[in-house]
Amino acid sequence: xxxxxxxxxxxxxxxxxxxxxxxxxxxxxxxxxxxxxxxxxxxxxxxxxxxxxxxxxxx
Amino acid sequence: xxxxxxxxxxxxxxxxxxxxxxxxxxxxxxxxxxxxxxxxxxxxxxxxxxxxxxxxxxxxxxxxxxxxxxxxxxxxxxxxxxxxxxxxxxxxxxxxxxxxxxxxxxxxxxxxxxxxxxxxxxxxxxxxxxxxxxxxxxxxxxxxxxxxxxxxxxxxxxxxxxxxxxxxxxxxxxxxxxxxxxxxxxxxxxxxxxxxxxxxxxxxxxxxxxxxxxxxxxxxxxxxxxxxxxxxxxxxxxxxxxxxxxxxxxxxxxxxxxxxxxxxxxxxxx
Numbered sequence: 001x002x003x004x005x006x007x008x009x010x011x012x013x014x015x016x017x018x019x020x021x022x023x024x025x026x027x028x029x030x031x032x033x034x035x036x037x038x039x040x041x042x043x044x045x046x047x048x049x050x051x052x053x054x055x056x057x058x059x
Numbered sequence: 060x061x062x063x064x065x066x067x068x069x070x071x072x073x074x075x076x077x078x079x080x081x082x083x084x085x086x087x088x089x090x091x092x093x094x095x096x097x098x099x100x101x102x103x104x105x106x107x108x109x110x111x112x113x114x115x116x117x118x119x120x121x122x123x124x125x126x127x128x129x130x131x132x133x134x135x136x137x138x139x140x141x142x143x144x145x146x147x148x149x150x151x152x153x154x155x156x157x158x159x160x161x162x163x164x165x166x167x168x169x170x171x172x173x174x175x176x177x178x179x180x181x182x183x184x185x186x187x188x189x190x191x192x193x194x195x196x197x198x199x200x201x202x203x204x205x206x207x208x209x210x211x212x213x214x215x216x217x218x219x220x221x222x223x224x225x226x227x228x229x230x231x232x233x234x235x236x237x238x239x240x241x242x243x244x245x246x247x248x249x250x251x252x253x254x255x256x257x258x259x260x261x262x263x264x265x266x267x268x269x270x271x272x273x274x275x276x277x278x279x280x281x282x283x284x285x286x287x288x289x290x291x292x293x294x295x296x297x298x299x300x301x302x303x304x305x306x307x308x309x310x311x312x313x314x315x316x317x318x319x320x321x322x323x324x325x326x327x328x329x
Binding site: 006 | 060061062066067068069070071072073074075076077080086088098100101102103104105106107108109112121304305307308309311312315326327328329
């Protein structure tokens with residue numbers, strides 16, 4: 001996986017490395033989460049979906 | 060160490076014995092890089108104990124989910140660890156901050172009258188958007204006079220305090236009898252002198268906390284209540300800035316600069 005890490009402390013731009021590391025496996029009692037892009041399309045609420053369904057029906 | 064402790068995403072793999080979640084569930088998390096865990100959320104994936112993970116309601120975006128984490132959990136615990144706030148007056152210092160803004164919204168939802176202090180006109184608007192009944196600019200206004208007038212000289216029942224030491228002289232003048240100061244930060248003065256006799260005479264409780272040391276049952280109560288709160292209305296999640304994963308250093312500099320309103324988020328897929 002792609003990750004950002006540091007191996008010593010200091011100012012962020014001087015110590016943070018961007019690179020690849022092995023994707024971890026979930027241990028007992030753990031879950032693995034794929035961190036999702038914040039700009040992803042906002043999922044539609046049930047109310048909004050129902051409204052759009054009504055519009056489609058009228059059309 | 061992979062930095063950053065909060066995040067949101069989709070469950071991708073279950074470890075042995077996990078029954079609370081299914082692959083594909085939308086979730087938010089807190090305390091990722093905490094309590095001895097080296098690997099936080101500045102990565103495409105994180106593995107984490109399931110009790111630190113909470114279902115994310117369908118109509119709450121991943122961006123909003125990523126801002127919840129430690130700020131929202133801290134706000135809930137500071138507010139409700141000592142019982143309900145219905146009918147009480149709550150003062151949130153720094154009412155536009157990451158924790159403070161959630162504290163304002165949660166206190167309103169919990170049935171309190173809410174006063175927020177802020178340091179600028181922009182933050183005044185933010186605190187009002189969160190639902191504050193009165194907002195005081197502590198740089199230009201007399202906080203004690205305004206709070207005492209608002210409470211008809213009774214004072215406030217709870218303070219959710221971002222700077223216990225720095226605010227103490229002011230705070231003591233506006234506390235009601237049998238009130239509580241909940242402290243989650245004290246950067247203005249880390250070693251304040253405590254006038255204990257003054258605290259005693261008003262029967263004031265000082266509740267101090269850091270999220271990672273609170274007991275698991277309290278954290279579970281917080282997660283359950285935050286879910287109810289998310290599901291029962293439209294909430295404000297302030298995003299101060301967004302950076303690609305490779306720009307994590309810039310994201311940290313944006314936080315260190317100290318003038319942000321809300322939470323800086325990192326897009327881990329970019």
